[in-house]
Amino acid sequence: MGMTITEKILADHAGKKSVEPGELITVKVDIALGNDVTAPIAIRKFKELGAKQVFDVNRVVLVPDHFTPNKDILSATQAKILRDFAREYGITHYFELGEVGIEHVLLPEQGIVLPGDLVIGADSHTCTYGALGAFSTGVGSTDLAAAWVTGEIWLRVPESIKFVYHGKRNRWVTGKDLILYTIGKIGVDGALYKAMEFRGPVIEELPMSDRFTMANMAVEAGAKNGIIPPDEITLEFIKNRAKRSYKLYYSDSDAKYSEVIDIDVTEIEPQVALPHLPENTKNVREVSHIEIDQVFIGSCTNGRLEDLRIAAKILKGKKKKKYLRLIVIPATPTIYRQALKEGIIEILTEAGAVIGPPTCGPCLGGHMGVLAKGERALATTNRNFVGRMGHPESEVYLASPAVAAASAITGRITHPDEVYQGED
Amino acid sequence: MAIIRGKVWKFGDDIDTDRIIPARYLNTSDPEKLAEHCMEDADPDFPKKVSKGDIIVAGKNFGSGSSREHAPIAIKAAGVAAVIAKSFARIFYRNSFNTGLLILEAPEAVDGIEEGDIIEIDTKAGTIKNTRTGITYKANPIPPFMEELLEAGGLMEYIKKKYNLGGK
Ligand code: SF4
Numbered sequence: 001m002g003m004t005i006t007e008k009i010l011a012d013h014a015g016k017k018s019v020e021p022g023e024l025i026t027v028k029v030d031i032a033l034g035n036d037v038t039a040p041i042a043i044r045k046f047k048e049l050g051a052k053q054v055f056d057v058n059r060v061v062l063v064p065d066h067f068t069p070n071k072d073i074l075s076a077t078q079a080k081i082l083r084d085f086a087r088e089y090g091i092t093h094y095f096e097l098g099e100v101g102i103e104h105v106l107l108p109e110q111g112i113v114l115p116g117d118l119v120i121g122a123d124s125h126t127c128t129y130g131a132l133g134a135f136s137t138g139v140g141s142t143d144l145a146a147a148w149v150t151g152e153i154w155l156r157v158p159e160s161i162k163f164v165y166h167g168k169r170n171r172w173v174t175g176k177d178l179i180l181y182t183i184g185k186i187g188v189d190g191a192l193y194k195a196m197e198f199r200g201p202v203i204e205e206l207p208m209s210d211r212f213t214m215a216n217m218a219v220e221a222g223a224k225n226g227i228i229p230p231d232e233i234t235l236e237f238i239k240n241r242a243k244r245s246y247k248l249y250y251s252d253s254d255a256k257y258s259e260v261i262d263i264d265v266t267e268i269e270p271q272v273a274l275p276h277l278p279e280n281t282k283n284v285r286e287v288s289h290i291e292i293d294q295v296f297i298g299s300c301t302n303g304r305l306e307d308l309r310i311a312a313k314i315l316k317g318k319k320k321k322k323y324l325r326l327i328v329i330p331a332t333p334t335i336y337r338q339a340l341k342e343g344i345i346e347i348l349t350e351a352g353a354v355i356g357p358p359t360c361g362p363c364l365g366g367h368m369g370v371l372a373k374g375e376r377a378l379a380t381t382n383r384n385f386v387g388r389m390g391h392p393e394s395e396v397y398l399a400s401p402a403v404a405a406a407s408a409i410t411g412r413i414t415h416p417d418e419v420y421q422g423e424d
Numbered sequence: 425m426a427i428i429r430g431k432v433w434k435f436g437d438d439i440d441t442d443r444i445i446p447a448r449y450l451n452t453s454d455p456e457k458l459a460e461h462c463m464e465d466a467d468p469d470f471p472k473k474v475s476k477g478d479i480i481v482a483g484k485n486f487g488s489g490s491s492r493e494h495a496p497i498a499i500k501a502a503g504v505a506a507v508i509a510k511s512f513a514r515i516f517y518r519n520s521f522n523t524g525l526l527i528l529e530a531p532e533a534v535d536g537i538e539e540g541d542i543i544e545i546d547t548k549a550g551t552i553k554n555t556r557t558g559i560t561y562k563a564n565p566i567p568p569f570m571e572e573l574l575e576a577g578g579l580m581e582y583i584k585k586k587y588n589l590g591g592k
Pocket residue numbers: 066102103104123125299300301359360363364381382
């Protein structure tokens with residue numbers, strides 16, 4: 001009986017020849033990540049356990065990215081817990097302000113996560129790294145603390161759903177639109193406890209940035225992990241980043257799936273998810289009368305260089321709508337520097353954008369762009385839950401950077417074709 | 425304690441972790457402070473209304489969204505004795521076991537229970553009785569490994585034993 005890529009990675013890390021869905025296994029962990037929200041609890045639990053050291057100082061990763069630069073005294077206290085712990089236990093991968101970026105963009109960029117890895121993180125979007133052909137999933141702080149001590153975690157082997165994307169992508173249709181469309185189709189619990197394996201000719205053409213966006217939102221369908229088989233594009237991405245060995249895994253042709261879902265992308269238009277669930281998807285043109293107060297381009301979903309490039313292309317020589325706030329946050333310092341070099345920051349600020357330092361910031365209603373009662377934001381983030389970006393009576397609409405940039409110009413949800421007539 | 429008796433607060437489907445404890449309050453992990461905002465974005469009055477021993481009953485996919493352990497911590501610190509739902513999001517399910525919040529998956533019970541009902545949970549038998557209607561429902565069984573974890577006193581105790589750690 002063949003195995004899926006997810007099953008193969010799990011089997012190898014469990015020291016077994018094969019595993020089956022439903023089986024409970026204990027696996028070795030390659031990377032165990034925490035941030036300034038979840039790590040303070042994990043650190044407390046770690047100390048309660050009475051352990052003298054972490055299982056491997058090179059494999060514990062601490063990223064204070066949610067409320068940094070420290071928003072207030074409470075956040076400063078949380079960030080300090082990470083810093084003190086990193087010092088005390090000699091953690092290699094601790095990122096101070098100036099080096100820190102949003103964890104799920106930072107780790108692949110720094111070559112900390114590689115194909116075939118088994119990664120756990122006390123952050124639900126840890127599933128992002130599946131784009132590299134790794135198994136990665138979110139856990140809570142207690143699970144993280146236990147893994148820091150033991151280097152292991154118990155997991156239930158998930159069933160896999162195979163999503164096969166084929167056909168021709170329309171202009172402006174990105175990984176964000178594909179994943180929003182998919183969640184709209186299967187619902188926010190459509191892949192509960194399962195692995196989402198993204199396959200097909202359309203995926204094979206996607207750049208890494210779009211692949212990360214897709215794997216990132218697997219959790220928005222309830223999935224345990226999202227995964228994409230590694231290929232030339234993956235290898236090109238890790239070429240100058242990998243500093244240790246890695247392994248490429250592929251699903252067998254006779255691997256078993258609980259479901260195979262075929263998606264013809266030819267029909268897909270740029271998507272928007274309406275409040276308050278990522279499954280409330282519509283074509284942009286269906287909702288282009290909806291006016292907005294704020295546009296946010298950033299987050300672990302769409303704060304990458306490629307995302308900023310698209311935004312700059314659309315906003316070049318244009319101005320944001322009066323009374324609208326346009327907030328752009330490059331996900332990491334490296335992206336920020338590159339955007340400066342390419343003139344992207346200049347284009348965006350001339351269009352009226354404000355550029356924030358790398359942080360999660362407004363994505364979780366933390367700081368740097370919180371919404372007032374009754375306000376509406378269009379964001380390139382992954383969640384539009386009640387109160388996600390601010391007041392419980394504010395609203396969040398999810399879309400791609402292209403739609404976000406176009407909407408910033410008109411002040412309402414806008415198809416990029418309306419404002420951009422240039423070449424690709 | 426085998427029998428838990430409490431008053432029900434009912435919620436709908438897809439109650440995500442941002443509604444259980446909004447991210448704007450995550451600049452602390454102090455259980456008491458978190459409890460002050462428990463379920464606030466689902467029902468602003470909940471932190472005031474809830475009393476010790478009450479039970480939350482909700483629809484499908486309870487606890488979806490983030491991995492924050494603050495969610496079960498806030499519910500527990502608010503005095504809630506148990507959460508019954510049609511289904512739970514994956515990470516929330518794990519976190520509840522790890523933080524000692526009692527959760528039960530029981531789709532039929534959810535349909536048969538209304539806000540304000542007094543219900544009795546028999547944790548040993550895995551049953552839920554609605555004292556208003558007199559009907560008893562069976563909860564879905566806990567996976568055997570989870571039971572082992574619970575018996576050991578939770579993940580922390582399990583790890584301490586397995587790895588011979590002192591700890592306090
Ligand atoms: S950017 Fe948003 S979704 Fe991503 S890790 Fe930060 S808070 Fe979470």
